[in-house]
Amino acid sequence: MGGYIARRILLVIPVVIGILLLTFMVRAVIPTDAVTAMYEGQITDQEAEATTALIRAKFHLDRPWYIQFGYYVRDVARGDLGESVRLRRPVSEEIGYRYLNTLWLTLSALAIGIGIGVPAGIIAAARKDTWMDVTAMTVGLLGISMPAFFFGLLLILVFAVWLQIVPVVPRGGAALLLPALTLGLIEAAPISRLARSGMIEMLRRDHIRAARARGMSEAAVIMRHALPGTLLGILTVVGLQFGQLLGGAFIIEVIFGWRGIGELAVKAIQWRDFALTQAIILVSAGSYVAINLAIDILYVWIDPRVDYTRA
């Protein structure tokens, strides 16, 4: 098992290099020259020419790209993500607390998504073709079809405007409630459908019939014999959602004014703040890779059948 995990971790290296190359290229792709963006409209042309040269040298922009890439990788390795063009302070400072905010939102949303989706899916599967199944799956379909921004606004309307349970512009812990609920309920939809289909498929297996034949109660059959395998199937999807949400739920964060990575990304792009944009992409992609790695390792740990002699 150790060998498999080691190989799986080694496989991450080329992926990380790829991510670094891509984020590095953001500079080249951004339509405005970075230096111009920093000083545009603030100084005269003569001043500009002198300072431009100076700044180019400071950021090694006068060197060949591969040398620049070398500097970039070195800085990233040191935790130095550059300085925000707009905010005029280290990107890592800004991203740090933003990332934590997004992490909280993600964890709460996933907790809600799993907490609602998995039981709903199990009940729907166990009571297949009854009103409970139909209701759960109709609501689920609605959840899958509804755009996140619309659902978010709907929740604000219901909870803040009509019921007045939370303020329209909340602070502190209350501010987490509505965006987490929005994302969580939206995540619950695909999770419940997956849990249902996984559970139905599971309940058809030979070992389920054998468990019934040895006198296991229906509850024991579902919870002990069908659920673990079903959860294993859901794990992959939850992992993907986790990775995606960590990259920032752009629209939801903007709508609810949640100061996370997603909201920052929207601003960074509006500001043409290349260092910030670059860092956000790097952090998002890095999280995605890390989560995928964690899920793969978790699989080996949970499922004794996973063949860990082949990577």
Add this chain to the structure above:
Amino acid sequence: MREAALLSVRGLAAHFVTRAGTLRAVDGVDLDLASGEVLGLVGESGCGKTVLALSLMRLVEPPGRLVAGSITFDGNDVTAMDTRTITRLRGRGMGMIFQQPRTSLDPVIRIGNQIAEPLISHAGMSRAAAAREAIALLEAVGIPGAEAKARAYPHELSGGQAQRVMIAIALALKPRLLIADEPTTSLDVTVQAQILALLRERCRALGTALILVTHDIGVVAQLADRVAVMYAGRIVEQGPVGDIFAAPAHPYTQGLLQSAPVLGRRRERLAAIEGNIPDLSRPIPGCAFAPRCDHRPTMGERCDREMPPALAVTPAHAARCWRLATP
């Protein structure tokens, strides 16, 4: 006369109702089994023998369901039992093993824990006691290194070992009846004989009656006290194994015996029964075997119109064939 029946089945019918139609997998089965008796339930694939076996434990799953008849086990009506009672019956009174032993074990639970399950939930054993008992049960079914094997996962077992484990689970609480549905079909020939010997030995030791579901008439000859031959959802012939093999009364049984290779008897080729099994999604008013029967031309239309009742050949031997009604 035989002792009081352990299991008595009357007019049992299990149908699969789908939009495409109703499949009459089991259609009016009468069956009796005495304590400790070994009954061979024989028939070709698709004759409903597996569904009948599952019906006895009420394990038929939707869209299939029991539509008629009664199952009396140890004096209690199985068809009328509530969920709790049927669960207890499956745990303590009846056991079942299946054709695919490896997939019949939960792939993510250790062997020992799976054997311990019924011990904990039906015999009220503690986890530790159940774990010890599981090892003893593994030893009883001839698994070497039982203590280490208890910690193994199903995918680490061979098919034969997995079936031994299934037998250990099914017999853990000394049930009065074991139903074995094609228990050796998926196994290597050399392992088949071992498993059959183990089944016979364990059932004898525990006084457990055995219903052996198989398409292999040779297996039945080896193991069974009595034989029930199933065709198109019905039992067409039933009797002591010696009588059935010496003097089969139903043309289908005769065909079945002729199509089986017999050691020491030389024959140019094995006889095959012409034709196919009937479509079970249509009601069959008469004898289901009539279209394939050699005697049909001389017997007349009664075979197509009226289902023959179980007619006695000897007091213990009966067959559903009109030829027995005409002396």
